Amino acid sequence: xxxxxxxxxxxxxxxxxxxxxxxxxxxxxxxxxxxxxxxxxxxxxxxxxxxxxxxxxxxxxxxxxxxxxxxxxxxxxxxxxxxxxxxxxxxxxxxxxxxxxxxxxxxxxxxxxxxxxxxxxxxxxxxxxxxxxxxxxxxxxxxxxxxxxxxxxxxxxxxxxxxxxxxxxxxxxxx
Ligand code: ZN
Numbered sequence: 067x068x069x070x071x072x073x074x075x076x077x078x079x080x081x082x083x084x085x086x087x088x089x090x091x092x093x094x095x096x097x098x099x100x101x102x103x104x105x106x107x108x109x110x111x112x113x114x115x116x117x118x119x120x121x122x123x124x125x126x127x128x129x130x131x132x133x134x135x136x137x138x139x140x141x142x143x144x145x146x147x148x149x150x151x152x153x154x155x156x157x158x159x160x161x162x163x164x165x166x167x168x169x170x171x172x173x174x175x176x177x178x179x180x181x182x183x184x185x186x187x188x189x190x191x192x193x194x195x196x197x198x199x200x201x202x203x204x205x206x207x208x209x210x211x212x213x214x215x216x217x218x219x220x221x222x223x224x225x226x227x228x229x230x231x232x233x234x235x236x237x238x239x240x241x
Contacts, residue, residue, distance in 0.1 A: 067150060067155060067156045067159045067160070068150060068151040068152070068156075069148045069149070069150055069156075070148075070149045070150065070151060071117045071118060071148070071149050072117075072118045072146060072147065072148060072149075073118060073119070073147045073148060073149040073197050074112075074118060074119040074120065074121045074146075074147045075118070075119075075120055075121070075143060075145075075146050075147070076110075076121045076123050076143070076144045076145050076146075076147065076195075077089075077120065077121065077122055077123065077141070077142065077143055077144060078123050078124075078125070078132055078135055078136045078141055078142060078143075078144045079122050079123065079124055079141050080124070080136065080141055081124065082100065082109060082111050082122055082124050085111070085122045085141075086111065086122070089111075089113055089120060089122060090113060095113040095114075095115055095120060096113060096114065097111060097112070097113055098112045098113065098114050098119075099111075099112055100112070102126075102213055106123075106130065106132065107125060107126050107127040107130035107132070107133070108123050108124060108125055108126055108130065108132055109123075109124045109126055110122065110123050110124075111124075123144060132144065143192075144193060145183070145192070145193035145194060145195050146192055146193075146194055146195070147181075147194075147195035147196070147197050148194065148195070148196055148197065149197050149198070149199060150196050150197065150198055151198070152198065153172045153180045153181075153182060153196055153197070153198035154172065156196050157169075157170070157171070157172070157182055157196070160184065164188075165184060165185075165188040165189075166184070166185040166187050166188040167182065167183070167184055167185065168182070168183035168184065168185050169181075169182035169183050170182075172196075172198070178200045178202055179197070179198070179199065179200050179202075179206075180197070180198040180200070181195055181196065181197050181198075182195070182196050183195050183196075184196065
């Protein structure tokens with residue numbers, strides 16, 4: 067199996083803006099964008115650092131896996147994701163080693179990206195995600211970011227309050 071890098075570390079939070087107070091403001095990481103991820107019923111804030119990203123994940127419904135995690139264990143590291151060259155091959159290799167997989171076959175997400183999770187029972191307590199990048203993904207991400215912006219504009223909700231804060235910042239010496 068060929069692991070290319072840690073793609074991201076996902077951290078479940080109760081409130082994105084509140085969490086940005088540490089991860090962006092105190093730590094100094096850059097917020098690249100906030101994305102609506104409907105198939106994971108989450109809003110995700112991306113903070114790239116080197117070749118990897120910190121992802122702050124806030125559940126948008128009460129019955130998703132992420133929401134259950136938050137209710138049960140509180141905020142914290144949810145999973146670590148490795149980018150692999152060939153996910154089918156990686157899963158076959160793990161299976162051959164007797165590793166317990168949550169997804170026996172890769173889940174195909176929007177844009178054709180392939181992911182699979184390894185059970186914490188086999189990893190010494192950490193949920194591990196394997197991920198194979200596909201060519202279409204940048205376009206999909208852009209579309210999602212647009213949708214989120216549209217929704218925030220339409221509803222005036224706090225989802226894009228970071229963006230609003232940024233815009234207010236541009237306003238300069240106003241309030
Ligand atoms: Zn992930």
